[in-house]
Amino acid sequence: MASDADPVQDFCIPNTNFTHTRTSHFHILPCKNTAEVTPEDFIFTGIKSPGNFTDMGFAGISVTSNTFPGLNTLGMSFARADLKKGGVNVPHIHPRATEVAYVVKGSVYSGFVDSANRVFAKVIEEGEVMVYPRGLMHFQMNVGKSTATIVGSFNSQNPGIQRIPNALFGSGARDELLEKAFGMTPRQVSTIRRKFLPRK
Template sequence: MSLNTSIWLVIFLHIYSVFASDSDSVQDFCIPRSEFLSIFVSCKNSSLVTVEDFVFSGIKSPGEFSKAGFASIPVSVSVFPGLNTLGMSFVRADFEPGSINVPHYHPRATETAFVVEGKIYSGFVDSRNRVFAKVIEKGEVMVFPKGLVHFQMNIGDSRATILGSFNSQNPGLLKIPSAVFGSEIEEEVLIKAFGLNSKELAKLKKKFLPIS
């Protein structure tokens, strides 16, 4: 390998590592200016920053429950400016008995799930289609590796609550049922992939298509 090739390889690997995860901050914090709407974040003058910028009270109570009995409150920079540039975010999830957090994944983050209350059947699927799942209870934590499909179900007799944290301020979220049946994938692809007939597919698409 020539010297020039080696140099370019090092540069490429460096660029890849930079874009593969949240970048490190070069200052103590960066509270975004609310009036600065751009892909380029402008930090509030540090003399104007107060302790209130680093406190969030929005997860004291559950969010709005769906008809299926699941509620979640994602907490990102958009609602908690103090998280900006810190490479993290989190979510509160509440489950009525028997309700589920459907199989989903986060393309840009590993998640840890801490059980605040209840008994949750929780797990993920690896790239060899092996399922790693068990019941976790109050005080226990489970980790879901970055990009792997995972799920949760309340198997207890009372409401359960989880606090999830992510090692990215923008982890992303793809819910498998909605991504497959609620998107504009050609129907023939879905029929062949899942062995469905047109009527069965129409029923699923009706259930998962976003409400306009």
């Protein structure tokens, strides 16, 4: 089964000039007239360079139909991830997509955890590919001596992402729950929570 519905036409470049009426409940833009579609609608240049690096040494650029209209209705999206030496793409899930990750350069400790809590992980090198099944928690860590680059592809135009540390410690879940779930003291929970508070 496909993650997204099969397209019923060759392509659908969203018509960004369309304005909704007050009675409209649709969040999907209609397609451009095919006579107005150009080759540029199917080309994206926004992943030539890394994005902005986080404190974890990770820079990610997500490319969906919102940023690349040529992907609209095609049931796919992709991302560029760069990891500084020792950088981590924290454990996370994509609830609506399977991901295939291709190592463009570097050495990356990469893996996922299945629903029986078995970890499937190893170091993958430049030119190698790993797949992360839909909805399973997965991660990457640069174990090489220089910046690593990965390109990921998803079988959904909106795969979604939920980063596990942010979901647990940045969501507002009760401290008592986190203390019991992880065997932590209130002080430890408070220390970790501060890392996920919005910066002023």
